[in-house]
Amino acid sequence: MLRLRPDHTFEFQLVETLLAQLEPGPLTESHRAALHARIFSRIGAQEPPLPRPGGLPRLRPAWIAIPAGVGIAAAIVAATHYGGLTGGADDAQSGHSVAQGSVLIDGVRGSDLRPGQTLLTVSPTWLAFGAAVRIGLEPGARIRNESDGAHIQLRILTGHVTVAAQGGGVTLIGEGWSAVVASGSAGTVTVTEAQTVIQAMEGNIVVQSNGRSHTLMANSPALVVPAPATQPVSGGAGATGDPAGATLPAGNVINPGVTPAAAPRALANAEAADENPSDVPTPVPSGQPAATPASEGGTARGASASSGNGQLEQPGLQPTPAVAGGSSRASGSQRPASAGTPATGAGASGAAAAGGNANPASPATDPPANNAGTNHGPSPAAGSPSSEGGTGRQTKR
Amino acid sequence: MQDAWSLGAPGRSGTAGAAEHLDEFASRVARGDRSAFEAIYFALVDELHAYARSQCGTDVDADDIVANVFLRAWQYGRRYRVGSQNYRAWMYGIARNEIRNHWRRQLRMGSLPDNYDLAESSSSEPDTERARARLRAAIARLTPDQREVIVLRYFNNRSHAEIGMIMGKREGSIRALQHRALRQLQKAVRDAAP
Numbered sequence: 001m002l003r004l005r006p007d008h009t010f011e012f013q014l015v016e017t018l019l020a021q022l023e024p025g026p027l028t029e030s031h032r033a034a035l036h037a038r039i040f041s042r043i044g045a046q047e048p049p050l051p052r053p054g055g056l057p058r059l060r061p062a063w064i065a066i067p068a069g070v071g072i073a074a075a076i077v078a079a080t081h082y083g084g085l086t087g088g089a090d091d092a093q094s095g096h097s098v099a100q101g102s103v104l105i106d107g108v109r110g111s112d113l114r115p116g117q118t119l120l121t122v123s124p125t126w127l128a129f130g131a132a133v134r135i136g137l138e139p140g141a142r143i144r145n146e147s148d149g150a151h152i153q154l155r156i157l158t159g160h161v162t163v164a165a166q167g168g169g170v171t172l173i174g175e176g177w178s179a180v181v182a183s184g185s186a187g188t189v190t191v192t193e194a195q196t197v198i199q200a201m202e203g204n205i206v207v208q209s210n211g212r213s214h215t216l217m218a219n220s221p222a223l224v225v226p227a228p229a230t231q232p233v234s235g236g237a238g239a240t241g242d243p244a245g246a247t248l249p250a251g252n253v254i255n256p257g258v259t260p261a262a263a264p265r266a267l268a269n270a271e272a273a274d275e276n277p278s279d280v281p282t283p284v285p286s287g288q289p290a291a292t293p294a295s296e297g298g299t300a301r302g303a304s305a306s307s308g309n310g311q312l313e314q315p316g317l318q319p320t321p322a323v324a325g326g327s328s329r330a331s332g333s334q335r336p337a338s339a340g341t342p343a344t345g346a347g348a349s350g351a352a353a354a355g356g357n358a359n360p361a362s363p364a365t366d367p368p369a370n371n372a373g374t375n376h377g378p379s380p381a382a383g384s385p386s387s388e389g390g391t392g393r394q395t396k397r
Numbered sequence: 398m399q400d401a402w403s404l405g406a407p408g409r410s411g412t413a414g415a416a417e418h419l420d421e422f423a424s425r426v427a428r429g430d431r432s433a434f435e436a437i438y439f440a441l442v443d444e445l446h447a448y449a450r451s452q453c454g455t456d457v458d459a460d461d462i463v464a465n466v467f468l469r470a471w472q473y474g475r476r477y478r479v480g481s482q483n484y485r486a487w488m489y490g491i492a493r494n495e496i497r498n499h500w501r502r503q504l505r506m507g508s509l510p511d512n513y514d515l516a517e518s519s520s521s522e523p524d525t526e527r528a529r530a531r532l533r534a535a536i537a538r539l540t541p542d543q544r545e546v547i548v549l550r551y552f553n554n555r556s557h558a559e560i561g562m563i564m565g566k567r568e569g570s571i572r573a574l575q576h577r578a579l580r581q582l583q584k585a586v587r588d589a590a591p
Contacts, residue, residue: 049475
């Protein structure tokens with residue numbers, strides 16, 4: 001029977017005993033000396049050491065192959081990713097866009113969204129109209145491309161959408177409202193059965209609803225437009241039972257069926273802000289951080305973008321009193337357009353570039369923020385190419 | 398000379414300290430220090446000779462092999478990577494190559510030995526002596542790899558890890574080779590038993 005030793009080798013007692021007896025003994029002194037004399041009498045010159053190429057450290061092949069493989073893979077992924085995202089200028093003009101993510105276009109899996117087609121997102125998706133406009137869509141969002149040859153126009157049917165425009169404006173349409181996202185602006189639109197919540201993050205968004213025009217800026221409260229078929233919201237928190245509505249002050253709600261006189265306080269504030277000369281967009285010095293688009297469930301922080309706690313809260317989705325009061329809004333967004341945060345990709349990467357501490361939310365919850373992180377265009381606020389390497393960016397695949 | 402003997406007793410496992418000392422001597426050899434090379438010679442000659450003798454069978458062949466090993470070690474001393482603490486394995490690697498060359502020459506000359514002239518025992522018991530003779534014959538019939546593992550493990554007292562480093566194989570492979578070789582040797586010894 002073989003026994004297993006602690007070093008996991010089997011014991012062959014008989015053989016090993018015999019082997020030990022066969023072990024040759026040490027050389028005799030004379031033998032060793034003779035061998036020594038033989039060797040040292042013939043010792044000659046030494047060969048030079050092998051040259052090492054370029055003074056590089058000697059690496060095992062695996063240590064070279066693995067980074068090389070990773071590098072090649074990264075190059076392929078990057079080429080595929082950016083190639084898909086970066087369409088030509090013609091794409092924006094023609095209203096044709098390319099989706100990065102799992103989407104159904106008119107019920108069929110695809111990636112090219114053309115005018116007249118409806119897109120439903122299955123996974124977080126980034127939609128690019130050339131390099132000019134980027135649309136971030138959360139799973140379940142449904143939009144229809146109603147662009148014509150000259151202008152990009154999207155109908156938001158449902159879901160949470162983030163829009164960032166750099167090279168040109170975008171028109172968004174919903175039930176009972178329409179909005180124009182100006183060039184250099186970014187914002188979010190959340191459409192539910194009960195209401196639509198619109199918020200500007202950068203620049204300005206002009207919303208038309210009930211025959212009135214409202215200009216939303218980054219420091220403006222969110223605008224809530226109840227769906228035409230639903231009961232008007234009278235202003236009490238939680239009147240509709242919707243958490244978003246519950247957190248928003250009555251003043252933020254626009255009821256299409258109510259006269260403008262009953263327009264919300266916050267909206268009035270927003271309009272007042274339009275008239276405030278101090279809010280006139282001014283260029284942001286290079287290196288000064290721009291405000292950053294918030295992400296659902298997360299906060300985007302810019303170093304100097306906020307005067308309060310540096311957080312942009314997303315109303316409607318993150319019920320916090322601060323949204324209504326606006327006390328915690330980023331004051332840096334008082335010069336949104338100037339920040340020029342362009343946009344596509346905008347805010348987040350611009351802020352990350354300048355502030356260097358952008359903190360986008362996780363990819364699973366906030367595709368726009370992630371996409372914003374993959375800013376491909378130069379950011380005026382960023383000021384320098386190196387700013388694109390700001391921290392806190394995430395890349396959506 | 399005292400330094401040399403402190404590097405490890407002949408035929409016994411060297412310690413980590415011995416490896417460091419060997420490395421230190423190797424660095425001096427790379428600078429052409431002959432006294433350092435002498436120290437290495439006295440530290441390793443016995444085990445290398447035992448290794449060569451176990452592989453090729455005779456003292457004369459082992460002397461030739463060991464002489465060539467040390468001459469090459471001096472000649473290419475600057476190519477050893479000082480700091481790797483692998484000098485012993487490096488020397489065994491040279492010895493392996495020399496033994497292979499020896500076998501190639503033997504094959505060309507058609508003079509392969511039938512048996513291995515392993516150490517004779519002083520024991521006078523006839524049964525034990527017969528068993529040893531059978532074992533010597535069985536060792537000769539092992540595959541070269543198995544034989545090398547047996548020699549390095551039982552005659553040179555190298556660890557599995559060291560043997561793996563010398564033979565360029567994984568430790569698990571060395572264990573497997575050793576197990577198969579021992580099983581074969583045991584079978585040979587028992588089968589021949591009266």
